[in-house]
Amino acid sequence: MEHFMTEKTKGLVARLTALRQNCDEQHVTKDFADFITRISAHTEKPFSFNNLLLAFAETNGKATELHSLRTWNNLGKRVRKGSKGVKILLPRVWRKLNEDGTETNIRYYSVGYLFDIKDVEAAPVKAA
Numbered sequence: 001m002e003h004f005m006t007e008k009t010k011g012l013v014a015r016l017t018a019l020r021q022n023c024d025e026q027h028v029t030k031d032f033a034d035f036i037t038r039i040s041a042h043t044e045k046p047f048s049f050n051n052l053l054l055a056f057a058e059t060n061g062k063a064t065e066l067h068s069l070r071t072w073n074n075l076g077k078r079v080r081k082g083s084k085g086v087k088i089l090l091p092r093v094w095r096k097l098n099e100d101g102t103e104t105n106i107r108y109y110s111v112g113y114l115f116d117i118k119d120v121e122a123a124p125v126k127a128a
Contacts, residue, residue, distance in 0.1 A: 035061045051088040058086045065117040077120040085113025
């Protein structure tokens with residue numbers, strides 16, 4: 001299986017690699033453990049360890065509830081204009097059709113953004 005990464009993704013992977021080298025997985029700090037507990041309490045689908053580590057580093061462990069823009073909108077909230085999202089890695093698969101008719105799966109990552117609850121407000125009520 002082939003792998004493909006954009007320059008933006010390569011930068012985020014490099015940052016993640018540096019974070020992981022500084023993080024002894026056998027010794028997780030209490031702050032990081034508290035962060036995982038806080039974030040996990042509000043998500044139906046758990047984040048990967050790598051994305052938790054990226055979010056912890058980018059928010060200095062201060063985030064309380066992280067969701068994508070689409071999820072916030074589905075919850076009836078709107079992300080404030082100008083809010084800065086927390087970068088995470090989203091796994092993707094591209095199915096490439098070969099000349100002989102077979103498919104090759106190419107795995108890659110794209111950069112996604114999550115927003116903390118402090119960056120959202122209630123959606124405006126539409127007039128009837």
